[in-house]
Amino acid sequence: MIYLLTLLSGVLTGLAMPGNLFSFLIWGSLIFFLKNLDNSKRTLDRFLHTFIFAFSMLFTTLWWQLPVLSKNIPDILGSYSSFMGVLGFIGEILLLSLPYLLIWLLTEIFNRKFRETSFWNKVLFYSFAYTSAEILKDFGDLAFSGGSLGYAIWDHVGLIQLASIFGYLGLTFLIVFVNSFLAFDKSKYWFYKLPIVLSVLFILNFSIERFIPIENIEKDPLKITAVQTNESQEIKYNINSWKSYVDFSDKLRQAEKTNSDLVIFSESTFMEDITKNEVYDAFKINVKDIGKDVILGFPKSEAGEYYNTAWYFDEQANLVDSYNKIGLTPFAEFLPYEFIFDNFASFKLLRFYERGSEPGVFDVNGDKLGVQICFETYFSEISNSQVKNGAEALISITNDGWFGTKTGLTQHFTQGIFRAVENRRDFVQVSNTGFTGHVDKYGRVVKAIAPFQEEITTFEINKNDGKTIYFHIKEILKLLILIAALIFAIL
Incomplete structure (x- = not known):
């Protein structure tokens, strides 16, 4: 009993x-x-x-x-x-x-x-x-x-x-x-x-x-257009880059009409490194046409090794910066303790990735954004290191299309609430199936897109360069x- x-x-x-x-x-x-x-x-x-x-x-x-x-x-x-x-x-x-x-x-x-x-x-x-x-x-x-x-x-x-x-x-x-x-x-x-x-x-x-305190929008907030595509994994994992590009191009044209400085797509917008094929030329023309900076995720292929990468392009479609994911997901993205778990390699998704080395902080026209990928939001150390490197707000791009329930989506999204409070930084998550949302530095959800629906919305993000007690004593x-x-x- x-x-x-x-x-x-x-x-x-x-x-x-x-x-x-x-x-x-x-x-x-x-x-x-x-x-x-x-x-x-x-x-x-x-x-x-x-x-x-x-x-x-x-x-x-x-x-x-x-x-x-x-x-x-x-x-x-x-x-x-x-x-x-x-x-x-x-x-x-x-x-x-x-x-x-x-x-x-x-x-x-x-x-x-x-x-x-x-x-x-x-x-x-x-x-x-x-x-x-x-x-x-x-x-x-x-x-x-x-x-x-x-x-x-x-x-x-x-x-x-x-x-x-x-x-x-x-x-x-x-x-x-x-x-x-x-x-x-x-x-x-x-x-x-x-x-x-x-x-x-x-x-x-x-x-x-x-x-x-009530969070008032600053005189010069960072305006972010977030794109939630609601594209199923069956489609995402079974079409080529050109078909993915058609959908991306359509969403980018819709985002052009928004009053924002930056457009953000989710992790795995493309399933392969488009910088290595002809899709890249069409992609750059598209970005240049809308005249907005763009952040999105797709793998990086480099000397036979792959990285789960977030990419930042300016309004002229120049590649400004990229971030290789540090906090890889065990078994899905890398094989931990290979000498013990060698027989579990089949649990990987498309491929295993190499681990990045530097915190992802992008300088977007003078604003410093800490950029994370997927489950990195579960690691407070990553947010902490980005704040240490000057991040004034935190952003996560994620592919949560595998999760068919609101429970999984909720548990992932709420990580941003804690990272926001721990660092007193506004936090934005952009997911392909949800939740896509904005959390203020006090952990309050300012605005969010409901899961499992296609929507494009704009968030006005406050920046902050202060440090919390937790940052210093962690x-x-x-x-x-x-x-x-x-x-x-x-x-």
Whole structure:
């Protein structure tokens, strides 16, 4: 029965994640897991509780990847079977669960025999231990922050302002602290404290939100025209560059009529390097005709190697700059730890890519834009490095056409909310199927195009060159959390 309660904790936590059910579930969803973990007397029991929670939480959070891996990709590319896709999804969840075993290891130290622990000792220990596990998720070739607790409160506009000081990890700490406060209360009526705690959090969130300044458009904002094509992957992956160009040309002509400085298309606008064929000449004529700068994505082929690249052309169709993706997606874009996962090469999409070396910051007529590609928005380090290199606003281009559900699209788009608050930079995501949208520096969605529809719209982006507290203390904060977790485990 106790394992079922831990399983319930994991499922409820996953259901609190963006696009699933209700975010407020996160404020009590960990209680059963924390109680069971702390009350267990055996090492094996603590291990099982940790693993069951992590696996069920991640499975429920990332369930939308199952149809992507087992149906969408096999149907379109035919590179592996649907059964292999199911196994691949289960393997992915297993790998993503591994960092959470740090909670178990620290708990083994914390719960040693004959040790007396107080209420506050437990509350702080589990808060630091869980946050430490999320720090571990950011390391290595399998790094992926999806499923981190802080992301659940993306719609708590007041509370997420803490991310400008402590990042999304600080929000995770707050969530575990609240859950631990309720879980380890030994009083007879502890359950009745839950609505009180929720009320306090609601009032606090509302109060902070009320004092957030209204974002006024600057005298000279950067005007961006975003193009959401809603082109299916079946079409995108089965037509040549000329047919892709026809659609691109049509959308570019429509964008010409907008009042903007820059037109942005999604990742994988073309599926091959058009600079190597005759499409490039027609492309340049098209860009020059509309008289606007253009950013778009297509692969770069260079000396037999490929890069997932964002390209920037000025209004005269001159290639000004390009950015090769740094944060590649494991298995889909590169093979991590090849000596272990050599047999999983079939999970790649069209090809494997080489990793870029420099943060993508484009100088667009004097405005510095940090440009990211697809899942790079999950890595706060990339946004941080772009701000360090002068980025005044952040932009992401992505090919989310693989995701057939709003859950996957929502979880991806909401990453921009946290990157915006952490850096106090306006954030724009341009996706082929959605969400395409503009988030202000306080994490508020200013304007967005609904998913699965074709639309061209213009965003007015404010620039900012200030630095947040989180920008300055990011690395030392991680170190302090890890040290605190170890200290509370030992002392």
